[in-house]
Amino acid sequence: MTDLTRLIHPRSIALVGASDRLHSIGERTLSNLLDHSEFDGEIFLVNPTKTEIRGQKCWPSVAALPVTPDIAVIVVPVAGVLAVAEECAGRGVPFAVVLTSGFGEAGEEGEQAQVRLKAIADAGGMRIYGPNCPGLTNVNHRLGLTFSPSFPHDLIKGPIGLATQGGGLGRNVMQAMDRGIGIGLWASTGNEVDLQVADFIHYMADAPDIKVIVTLLEGIKDGAKFVAAIQRAAANGKPVIAFKVGKSEYGQRAAQSHTASLTGSAEVNSAVFRQFGVIEVDDIDELVDTAWLFARAMPGPEDGIGIYTSSGGTAALTADAVGTRGLRLATFAPETRALLKELLPDYAAIDNPVDTTAVVLSDAQLIEKTLGAVASDPNLGCVIVPITLDYGETTIQMARTIIAAQKNCTTPIVPIWMSDRMGEGYRMLVEHGFAPPRSVGKGLSAVRRWVAYGRWKRSQSGVSAVTLTSVLPPASATRSVSELEGKRQLREAGIAVLPNALARSQEEAVAKAAAMGFPVVAKIASGQIVHKSDIGGVQVGLKTAEQVAAAWVDIMASAAHHRPDATIDGLLIEKMAPQGGVELMIGVTRDPVFGHVMTFGMGGIYVEILRDVTRRMLPIGAEDAAAMVREMRCFPLLDGARGRPRADLQALKALLLKVSAFVVANADRIEEMDLNPVWLGAEGEGALPLDAVIIERAEQKASA
Structure with missing residues (x-):
């Protein structure tokens, strides 16, 4: 990655197109630099029609500057940008910030100008920020390389x-x-x-x-x-x-x-x-x-949610929001419950959620002690404090209490301002850094993301760098590998498949089936027929030689009817998968941005109906494989729910890893792969692809 230090923290800046014409981009950018920034470096103004602007010297060109600036901010009209860019690149300016519009977003002519702009920058070793952008705003060091009139207000x-x-x-x-x-x-x-x-x-x-x-x-x-x-x-x-x-x-x-x-x-x-x-x-x-x-605050090891309110209805509303977002209400520690019981009225709810009732709103110390006790409970990740209304001094006192309680604990207190009436209490919370969400739904959505990240972080045993598989332009032509060839490739990659053989005649089909042992499956073998079941090209559970012979006749007739144009190689005879098990699918496609992406989930006829799938960019590691399995909605079925036998999850994870490794090893040629169905047996029985479709780049094959 490029070192952006001199762009973010420049020592010198040239403003090319500086202007004193009111409200022009050049004038607004200059005003932000001179009036609203706190920049202690050198600012050079460039305008060939001016000798000075606002008492500062103007230079006729970047080439005429006494030193080479770290940044050239370009605000000239689009017709002049390329010439200025050439001048900057020739001078050795490291960064050009191009605020001007009219490039790739403006049609073919603008796109051509944008390509030329990039070529100029590349030739001179200059980096381009933009074009067609509002600029760069470094608030922490108060530097606005922007024409926005809002810059002085967002600091x-x-x-x-x-x-x-x-x-x-x-x-x-x-x-x-x-x-x-x-x-x-x-x-x-x-x-x-x-x-x-x-x-x-x-x-x-x-x-x-x-x-x-x-x-x-x-x-x-x-x-x-x-x-x-x-x-x-x-x-x-x-x-x-x-x-x-x-x-x-x-x-x-x-x-x-x-x-x-x-x-x-x-x-x-x-x-x-x-x-x-x-x-x-x-x-x-x-x-x-x-x-x-x-x-x-960053999420800690505990992610239970606490709710503290003075309204029973609000407590129920917030508890619902916790539950519907898959979050968990914490169980208070015994010492927290004891303190709440001691301090709150008998009719208050001291379990989570805490409903203090409105009576205690007049006692600030009582609120601070009880809210502080909840926020300090060791079982909590955060505390939600919904504020339903602006009630004048009472709400101001609640805000003071929240501010004081937060000072004494590290667990974040999340006040939620539910009222459309923004009063002094709201302003106090804003001034003290709480930025209250404006509804329970919005607040709990943020908490859900916060909790989920904490769980993801804790699940990571370490961060290992992942390099994308081959990102190539779309293939001009592709070819489908035969199932026989595809399964041979899988077998050579260490992926177990059932015994199979190609039969080119009816007699050969019967002989091969008898040799491998019944029952068997018969499938049409043709490079032009990918979805075999759709045309009646598959028969399963064939238990005798007579059934295999009949299957030959039926499948060939069906293929001739539905696909008379297809070249038929014969029938693929394959050993039948064991009884029972679950049908899953593993698919891989080449994404134009991220390279190969694996899709995994329910297979067979269910993949299109239920769409219970999860995805990962390849390559995946062991943690990714385990997460993909857990993320499926049907995971409880695989994990032995309701007395079902537990599936061979270890074999499934191993298969996902082997498929990933196979695709990575053949990334330049594989465009798509579809293993559907994948048979998954009970523990110890393994995971087997029953069908395999591999689509590869035809030009890659031709050059191999």
């Missing part, structure tokens, strides 16, 4: 780093500062002709002033770079919280027209996030609430 320092592609949504997150949230660095990368969101995630993973990384993504151009960045963050113990737009067909079209990025499959993106511990959220509110909860 609350803090531990959150924000990396976005779109400027509007990024600014929306920045304005969460009005809730007291501190965002130390905002990079909005625009068209990403060169530097991408991933570069800034990687930088923030190492930045000492950034504790939590937030990213808004419309698309991911370089999967390998992105994965390296999120792995770096995970290795350094920094959570990455991601909001990926473009999940629907409508959203994908909008994202592509905006940034011209690959949006990718929503399922694949989510799988990669899950694999590397990225916390995916569903909207901006959840993004902000979750990020700030992490900024306040």
